[in-house]
Amino acid sequence: MILAGFDVSSSKTGVAIMDTASPLTAIITRSFASDGDDLAGKVQSFTRHMLVILREFRPDFAAVEEPLPNIPAFRKGGGEDLAGETPASIVVNAKSSLVLNALYGSAITALMGMKVPSESVMVETWRKSFLGYGRKRGMKRVDYKRAAKAQCDLLRIPVRNQDEADAVGIVWWLQGHSQKLKMMRVAA
Numbered sequence: 001m002i003l004a005g006f007d008v009s010s011s012k013t014g015v016a017i018m019d020t021a022s023p024l025t026a027i028i029t030r031s032f033a034s035d036g037d038d039l040a041g042k043v044q045s046f047t048r049h050m051l052v053i054l055r056e057f058r059p060d061f062a063a064v065e066e067p068l069p070n071i072p073a074f075r076k077g078g079g080e081d082l083a084g085e086t087p088a089s090i091v092v093n094a095k096s097s098l099v100l101n102a103l104y105g106s107a108i109t110a111l112m113g114m115k116v117p118s119e120s121v122m123v124e125t126w127r128k129s130f131l132g133y134g135r136k137r138g139m140k141r142v143d144y145k146r147a148a149k150a151q152c153d154l155l156r157i158p159v160r161n162q163d164e165a166d167a168v169g170i171v172w173w174l175q176g177h178s179q180k181l182k183m184m185r186v187a188a
Helices: 039-057 095-111 123-131 141-153 163-178 179-187
Strands: 002-007 014-018 028-032 061-065 074-078 086-093 118-119
Touching: 002 039, 002 163, 014 163, 028 039, 028 095, 028 163, 039 061, 061 074, 061 095, 061 123, 061 163, 061 179, 095 118, 118 123, 118 163, 123 141, 123 163, 141 163
Parallel strands: 002 061, 061 118
Antiparallel strands: 002 014, 014 028, 074 086
């Protein structure tokens, strides 16, 4: 069975293709950027890349990382004010969330159009199966990315970047933990 994992991103999307009859070291990884001057251009570019991958590998089932259900806000330190204090401001990056949700929708639509059954997975869920923890106090996004890359290195799964490592984590979760995939296997 050919499985695909997609770490959808507005900057670089990671892809992992696993043949369940082959060893883990045979997992194939790719990554691609969605080019475009506006949202429509990014979505069109993303969809073209998705269709190329789906046509090339013809997966039997796929998992796509689900975008965060809310728009995250970040504290960003400012410079000193006249009183010598450094106030923190709240920054909301709504545009990035909008793009990510549009790309996620495009991924699901491309999978449906190619008749590939799929499931979405939350980041904490696939991390728990791949890294052994979904969330750790004090860890930042970059720490999780490094941990996924280190896990791939440990398993001798060749990845070129952290986005591909995340996609490996997603396909890892898919092959071992997806109830939808287990039910599909039982029905076959």
